[in-house]
Amino acid sequence: MVGWQSLGTPNGTEVGGVSAARINAAKDWVERTFSGETILAIERLDFFYSRSQALREVTMDVPKDGVTAIMGPSGCGKSTLLRTLNRMYELVPAARATGTVLFEGENLLKADPVVLRHKIGMVFQRPNPFPKSIFDNVAYGPRVHGVRNRKRLLPIVEDALRRAALWDEVKDRLRESAFSLSGGQQQRLCIARALAVRPQILLMDEPCSALDPKASDRIEQTARELAETLTVIIVTHNLQQAGRVSDHVAVLLAGGELAEFGPTHSVFEEPKDPRVADYLQGRFG
Amino acid sequence: MKTTPTSSKTSRRKTAQCVAFSLLGLGSLFGFFFLAFIVFWIVRQGAPAITWEFLTQAPRRMATEGGIAPMIVGSIYLTLGSLIVALPFALGSAIWLSEYAWKGWWVRAIRIGVNTLAGVPSIVFGLVGLSLFVYTLGFGVSLLSGACTLAMLSLPILIRASEEALRAVPRSFREGSLALGATRWHMIRTVVLPAALPGILTGSVLGMARAIGETAPIMFTATAFMLTQPYPHSLFDKVSTLPYHLYALVQFNPYYNETKPIQYGIVLVLMVVVTLLNLTAIVWHTRARRRKAW
Numbered sequence: 001m002v003g004w005q006s007l008g009t010p011n012g013t014e015v016g017g018v019s020a021a022r023i024n025a026a027k028d029w030v031e032r033t034f035s036g037e038t039i040l041a042i043e044r045l046d047f048f049y050s051r052s053q054a055l056r057e058v059t060m061d062v063p064k065d066g067v068t069a070i071m072g073p074s075g076c077g078k079s080t081l082l083r084t085l086n087r088m089y090e091l092v093p094a095a096r097a098t099g100t101v102l103f104e105g106e107n108l109l110k111a112d113p114v115v116l117r118h119k120i121g122m123v124f125q126r127p128n129p130f131p132k133s134i135f136d137n138v139a140y141g142p143r144v145h146g147v148r149n150r151k152r153l154l155p156i157v158e159d160a161l162r163r164a165a166l167w168d169e170v171k172d173r174l175r176e177s178a179f180s181l182s183g184g185q186q187q188r189l190c191i192a193r194a195l196a197v198r199p200q201i202l203l204m205d206e207p208c209s210a211l212d213p214k215a216s217d218r219i220e221q222t223a224r225e226l227a228e229t230l231t232v233i234i235v236t237h238n239l240q241q242a243g244r245v246s247d248h249v250a251v252l253l254a255g256g257e258l259a260e261f262g263p264t265h266s267v268f269e270e271p272k273d274p275r276v277a278d279y280l281q282g283r284f285g
Numbered sequence: 286m287k288t289t290p291t292s293s294k295t296s297r298r299k300t301a302q303c304v305a306f307s308l309l310g311l312g313s314l315f316g317f318f319f320l321a322f323i324v325f326w327i328v329r330q331g332a333p334a335i336t337w338e339f340l341t342q343a344p345r346r347m348a349t350e351g352g353i354a355p356m357i358v359g360s361i362y363l364t365l366g367s368l369i370v371a372l373p374f375a376l377g378s379a380i381w382l383s384e385y386a387w388k389g390w391w392v393r394a395i396r397i398g399v400n401t402l403a404g405v406p407s408i409v410f411g412l413v414g415l416s417l418f419v420y421t422l423g424f425g426v427s428l429l430s431g432a433c434t435l436a437m438l439s440l441p442i443l444i445r446a447s448e449e450a451l452r453a454v455p456r457s458f459r460e461g462s463l464a465l466g467a468t469r470w471h472m473i474r475t476v477v478l479p480a481a482l483p484g485i486l487t488g489s490v491l492g493m494a495r496a497i498g499e500t501a502p503i504m505f506t507a508t509a510f511m512l513t514q515p516y517p518h519s520l521f522d523k524v525s526t527l528p529y530h531l532y533a534l535v536q537f538n539p540y541y542n543e544t545k546p547i548q549y550g551i552v553l554v555l556m557v558v559v560t561l562l563n564l565t566a567i568v569w570h571t572r573a574r575r576r577k578a579w
Contacts, residue, residue, distance in 0.1 A: 088464060091456075093388075118466040128457035130476055140475070141465040190461070197465055 039064040039201060039231050040085065040108075045099035047080055047256065049092065054080045055256035057099075062248075067223055067232040069246035069264065071239070073279065077256035078235045082203050085233065086120040087113040118145070121194035122203040126210045127186035129178035129193070134170050137178045137189055141197035156196055164192035165222050184215025191222060202226060204234040208241065220245045239280065243268060251276045327552050334550030343515040348534060349543045353551055355515040359428075359524035360558070362517065363507060364497045366432030367439055368489055374436075375443035376485070382444075383451040384473055403441035408501040410438050415505040429520040431507020438502050439492040446488020450481040483573030487566045494562040498555065500528040510537060527555045 040062040047055035054077045062068050070078045083089040084097050090113065100107045108116055129137050138157040139147075147153055157174070161167040166188040170181070178189055187207060194202055204223065208216035223232050223245055236242050242249055243264060250261040251273075259273045271277040342352035378395070386392040414434030424430040454477050462472040509523040510533040517524050525533075531551045534544050 086464060088460065091460065091463070114466055114468055116466075117464055122464040124457060124460060124464075126457060128455075128461045130458060130461060131480055140462070140467075143475075144465055144467045144471060193461070193465065 037061075037063055039103070041100075041102040043100045043102070045081075045084065045097065045101060047077065047084060047089070047098075048096045050094040053256060055084070055097075055252075058252075058256070058258045060250055060258060060261045062231065062233060065227060065229075065231055066247035067227045067234060067245050068248045068250065069242040070233065070235045070250045070252065071237065071242050072252035073254060074237060076252040076254050078237075078252055079205055080256070081252065082122075082205050082233065082235050084109075085201070086117050086122055086203055087111075088122065118197055119199055120201045120203060121197060121199035123187070123190050123194055123205065123207050125206045127183055127190050129181075129186050129189050132178060133175050134178050134181070134189060135174040138192050138196050140193060145197065157192075160192040160196035161189075163195050163222075163226065164188045165218065165225070166192055182215070184211050184218060187211060187215070187219060188222060191219075191226075195226075199230065201231045201233060204232060206235050206237065208236075208238070216241070251279065253279070324556075327549060327556060330546070331549035331551075331553030334546040335553065339547075339550055340554075344530075347538060347540055348530075348547065349540050353527065353530060353547070353554065355512065356525050356527045356530045356551070357554065358516055359508075360497055360526040360528075360555075362428055362524060363431050363435060363503065363526055364493045366428060366520075367435035367496050368493055370432055371436035371440050371443050371492070372489060375440055375447055379444050379447035379451055380473060380478075383448050384469065384477070399441050399444050402437075403445075406501075407438060407499055410434055410502040411505045413437070414502060419506055425521055426506060426509070426523055427521040428507060428517050428524050431503040431524065434502045434506045435496045435499060438499060439496045442492040442495055443488055446491065447481070447485045450484025450488065451477060453484060454480045483569060487570045487573070490562050490566040490569070494559050494566070497526075497562070498528055498559060500526075500532050504529055504532070527551050527558075531555075 038061040042058055042060050042062070045055055045058040046053065058081060070081055072078050080089065085101065085108070087108070089095045089097065097109055099109070101109055103111075103116075103120075108120075130140065132140070135153075135157055138160050139153045142153055142156050147156065158167060158171075161170065166185060169185060170176075170189075173180070178186065181189060187210075191202075191207075207223075208219050211219065220241060223234060226232055227247070234242075234245065236245075246264045248262065249264045249267050251259050251267065251271075253259045253275055260267055260271055260276045267276070268280065271280060336352075339352040340357070341354050343355050344353065345351035378399070382392065382395065386395075411434065414430060414437070418424045418430035418433045419426055424433070458476050458480060459472055462476045463469070467475070503526060507523065508525050508529045510525065510530075512523060512525055514522070531548055534548055534551075535541065538544055
């Protein structure tokens, strides 16, 4: 006889209709989350662009602090996954995410995106400073939050620029246009702009793809330094970069399937999934 | 010696091309000469009329003497007034169309409506303005009624120009703002509108250039040939404008021949004003384009 019991309860025990396995998983999760190990718990996340599916049942716990890299071949949904975490995907009509992403005990897919983006900042592929002065770029976020007084803004701006390792280069020219900066400086300005609202998580979407190697190097360094005080999640298609910069790595494969997630060194040295091994080797040549 | 049949074919095709190009070139030259002739004729006929007195005095003795200063002032008031009335509506709908509205039948309907408005004959605006602003709203035949009527006329130009300017703002600016926790409205106010402003201003000037030459929409709603006072003292006073004054001189004034130099003087002034407005728009446009770094 094949009944509902055999479907939902593999080990036979159940409490109030919920299997012991699920309860244990939940307990486990609560422990990890509240011991401060996990900042984002992604569970069975599906993502669709109208009919086509970009992510398939992605489940992973992003550890608190440190750098988590998301890697994979192009078109595998890396950026989509990142943009789900601060709900930026909503700018695309007919894009839809289902599942849960727990952040601060709440499913962020159902949270208010405006509030959420205060806590989860983002740096984009191409530096996108506003056509305003350097100061006004960094002060933009705090001003959104209602800090208008220039005297109160100045220390915030300075702190953000210092953390983005840009202060020394721009401290004498804060009133100049952000477009007077080089590409790498512009990207660090965008990092400073994101930091000025004091986010807990910083999402970086291939932040070095438009930069030369030297500027990329500085961004990587900055990301490492930032990871001491906040959680950095970085999308990259560059294996060496992921190896240098990240503590944990998630590898997505074509079709939006999370093939492997774990500490960077163990994924790189002993990938469990043969497809991930192929991907890593193919890229190393 | 063999001549290949293809080579004669090629040369025939080349001749055909030559003829076609010459005809097309002539066609375009014709357009140019037509413009050149109009400009030449107006300058030749109108230039003698342009004196300091002509530009600064009110008309006297059935407009056979004096100048056209009240009409210059009236034209400026009416066009500026129409811009002040139209710009808030135009900006509002442009922002809504480009920033908030997703594609749907409703948006399509509004767009078709705006485009159709651009094709409505201007005399229709005149009649609508007469019944709506002059009678129903009780503004009377006045500067205010005329400005409102002209505003309806320039609305489509302003909406289209503003919408284009808004859409030209890069997506990355919007994303950058939203990612910092800004609301859509805050983003529009602090990032999108400032970046689009030069384009919107350019569009406004072009809208003014269009409105300043109009006669039909204002002849029922704002103007009178015989003004009781040359300059308006309030929004509810009548005004006269350059094109309307010309129309009245040619159509109603018994001294048609005596006022001929004045007629051409008016046209010359009008043409110079319109050219200046268009030049301003072009200069702003290129300057804004050179300044922006994205």
